[in-house]
Amino acid sequence: MTTPYALWLDRLELRIDALDDTFYLDTAEASAYYRADFLQDRFRKDLECLYEKARPRFIRIQNHELVRIRPAYAEYYYSLLFCMTESLTGLIRETVAGSGIETVEPLEEYYEE
Numbered sequence: 001m002t003t004p005y006a007l008w009l010d011r012l013e014l015r016i017d018a019l020d021d022t023f024y025l026d027t028a029e030a031s032a033y034y035r036a037d038f039l040q041d042r043f044r045k046d047l048e049c050l051y052e053k054a055r056p057r058f059i060r061i062q063n064h065e066l067v068r069i070r071p072a073y074a075e076y077y078y079s080l081l082f083c084m085t086e087s088l089t090g091l092i093r094e095t096v097a098g099s100g101i102e103t104v105e106p107l108e109e110y111y112e113e
Contacts, residue, residue: 012036012077
């Protein structure tokens with residue numbers, strides 16, 4: 001799950017939660033945040049390039065209008081993170097199975113924004 005505030009704090013971030021059937025009764029959350037630092041510099045450079053291309057095409061473009069580019073373009077990076085996370089699902093399942101953690105069967109993955 002992406003965190004909406006992360007985009008405005010200038011970082012690409014995913015929140016990963018582990019939930020079971022009784023997660024409403026749990027006293028603590030089993031979650032973690034994953035920051036895609038290896039993509040962050042590329043994301044910033046892409047935005048700078050987009051801003052530079054937008055300025056001559058849109059006469060008198062304002063900063064608040066440039067800011068709208070960021071969430072729209074971030075969707076490409078979030079889809080990349082989704083594909084990366086989805087490809088790791090098998091490894092995550094193996095790690096959980098080998099750790100001795102009891103899981104509810106069938107173990108399912110959900111992705112949401």
